[in-house]
Amino acid sequence: MKDGPDKPALRRILYVEDDLDIQHIVQLALQSIAGYQVDLCGSAREAMDRAPVFRPDLILMDVMMPDMDGVELLQALRQRPETDSIPVIFLTAKVQGRDLAQYRRLGALDVIVKPFDPMRLPEDIARAWTRYHEGRQR
Amino acid sequence: MKDDSDSFQQRFVLLRDAYARDLGARLTGLEHLWARLKRDGWQRAVAQDLRQQVHRLRGSGATFGFPHLSEAARHLEDILREAEAGDGGPTRQQLADIGAGLGVLRRALEVSASNDREAATGEPSGLPADGTVP
Numbered sequence: 591m592k593d594g595p596d597k598p599a600l601r602r603i604l605y606v607e608d609d610l611d612i613q614h615i616v617q618l619a620l621q622s623i624a625g626y627q628v629d630l631c632g633s634a635r636e637a638m639d640r641a642p643v644f645r646p647d648l649i650l651m652d653v654m655m656p657d658m659d660g661v662e663l664l665q666a667l668r669q670r671p672e673t674d675s676i677p678v679i680f681l682t683a684k685v686q687g688r689d690l691a692q693y694r695r696l697g698a699l700d701v702i703v704k705p706f707d708p709m710r711l712p713e714d715i716a717r718a719w720t721r722y723h724e725g726r727q728r
Numbered sequence: 729m730k731d732d733s734d735s736f737q738q739r740f741v742l743l744r745d746a747y748a749r750d751l752g753a754r755l756t757g758l759e760h761l762w763a764r765l766k767r768d769g770w771q772r773a774v775a776q777d778l779r780q781q782v783h784r785l786r787g788s789g790a791t792f793g794f795p796h797l798s799e800a801a802r803h804l805e806d807i808l809r810e811a812e813a814g815d816g817g818p819t820r821q822q823l824a825d826i827g828a829g830l831g832v833l834r835r836a837l838e839v840s841a842s843n844d845r846e847a848a849t850g851e852p853s854g855l856p857a858d859g860t861v862p
Contacts, residue, residue, distance in 0.1 A: 609784050609787070609788060611743070611747050611788050611792070612784075612787065612788055612791065614743055615740070615743055615791060615792070618736060618739055618740065618743065619736065622735050622736045622739065623736050654780060654783055656780075682787075683783060683786050683787040683802075684783075704786070704787030704788075704791065705786070705787055705788065705789060705790030705791040705795070705798045706791055707791075708736075708740065708791060709736070
């Protein structure tokens with residue numbers, strides 16, 4: 591599954607979001623515009639169970655979720671060998687300066703700000719994916 | 729990338745319509761939480777619930793094509809966060825600001841509904857279509 595000489599193709603995305611409206615619109619955009627295979631999780635705990643099974647190329651996640659937030663989820667994923675290297679993008683409205691610094695410090699690949707343009711979402715993700723692999727090749 | 733934007737647009741309109749239909753109930757839910765805070769006194773869990781629901785509207789409003797809704801929600805979320813941060817509970821001014829913020833949010837929703845009707849029927853609503861809240 592290669593996109594270019596050294597860049598794996600992005601095919602499978604796990605999306606973690608507790609807001610059903612946003613879940614639906616993101617799934618629609620990623621599947622119908624970009625043709626990605628998308629698996630949905632309504633909570634961070636569900637994502638912890640689902641990620642090792644679905645084996646996504648990338649995880650897209652909200653930050654503000656009940657019980658366990660996106661930051662805690664990212665930290666928990668990094669503790670498990672089967673999920674520790676999966677790139678993560680945050681899709682969130684929680685984007686104050688200190689939040690963004692924390693996401694970067696934790697190794698998030700990118701942050702996409704809510705509200706967002708659903709038509710552009712696949713393009714934004716693809717760009718982050720390319721940047722990630724270009725960075726790894728250097 | 730697969731170019732299937734026509735299909736996307738058709739399905740997006742359906743999702744957007746469903747979202748718009750549900751907005752009134754959501755705002756009523758917010759107003760109930762606010763009524764509880766006024767009636768029973770400031771409770772952190774209720775205030776947090778209110779802020780989280782407003783936060784969702786902030787993230788989803790403009791995503792579904794209602795930018796004024798996101799803007800009004802952003803403003804109210806900021807007020808709620810400040811009110812939650814105070815050690816002794818919110819000040820009288822902050823409580824007044826929350827009530828006013830909910831009023832702005834209600835007005836933004838009415839503008840959204842009105843602009844939607846105008847788009848559907850071609851009849852001018854008399855409300856601004858640029859997303860500004862009078």
